[in-house]
Amino acid sequence: MFQRRDKPKLHHRARDFLWPSLGWKRSTAYLFHRVARLPGSSYSIAAGFACGAAISFTPFVGMHFILGALFAWAIRANIIASAIGTAVGNPWTFPFIWAWTYNLGLWMGAGGQEVDVDTMDFSAIFTASMDAFLELDMVFLIDTAGPVLWPMFVGGLPTFIVVWLMAYFPLRPLVDGYQQRRIERRMRKSAANKQMEVE
Template sequence: MFRRRNPLSRTHRVLNFFWPSIGWRRAGSYSLHRLARLPGSAYSIAAGFACGAAISFTPFVGLHFILSAILAWIIRANILASAIGTAVGNPWTFPFIWTWLYQTGTWLTAGEVLSGDKTPQFSEVFGNMMEATLRLDMVYLMETVAPIFWPMLASSVPTGLMIWGVFYFPLKYVVGRYQDRRALKMAGNNGDQEPLQ
């Protein structure tokens, strides 16, 4: 029930995630509709999504799901909504997120911002960081990762707080209105039913 007659292939689902075939506007509206139907209060859903979005603005690549779930659990928010919120960080947005975190973090820590050909190759650094951690390659971690990671971490705190608010307040309003309309509709449908004899 409610399944496609012709299921999408895995490749098509991946492509559809990065470039929705129904268009960005309809995809956004559909995602918001599904988000609002999650169990929980408007606060729980909005705060959960905001946690996922905020954690996406941290340099802990590969740990966003776990960290957003922990943060959501701490503030009693919806953990599933937090997982959905991590989609704010994706291959389209990560280059901008990482550049923002590095540039502002370097400014906050009064460091020297690399430019031109010296701009960090974030994808390569984060990819190698996991391997270096498993190998306990302290030379690579201290000389290559640390000068990039620490400024980004410093910037992620104020940025994450700002992003949390940017998503939480509008979502709480929208989800709250959706839930109120749905409750009224369900109450009306129940009232239209004839009582059993």
């Protein structure tokens, strides 16, 4: 019902990801329908989405899908919902997320000398850190990336918990109500079909 017959091209998908052609309100409603229609209980779906949303506030860029899925699996939540939830972390929100978790981590006592977030290129740090990890360049990871990633990790921990709770508790009753309405519609449709057969 919600699938498109003609799949959009790659550059159209990239454009819609940055600025949805449907508008933010309709895109949010569409995303909710995609989540609510997933198989599983309201707990499983809401908890899975919360896992994906919360994991986006950790500095493990490039691993959010995997880590969100692992966390969802650990608490018996919907893994597909966790993948959808990672959309909370996107090019529009990441700059605010990174600045928030970094400054919060510094405030909590992690890290040493504070660096102005306005002049910090977080994307370049994450890219270089991934390359250093693959190349086992521990000197770069400890001396260069560490002073940035460690405060983000520390600041991301309490943020993870808060975001998970803020995503889970409002979403679960919404999914529960959506599923109940779907059941009622199916029952009415089934009753109407039986009535037609009798006539």
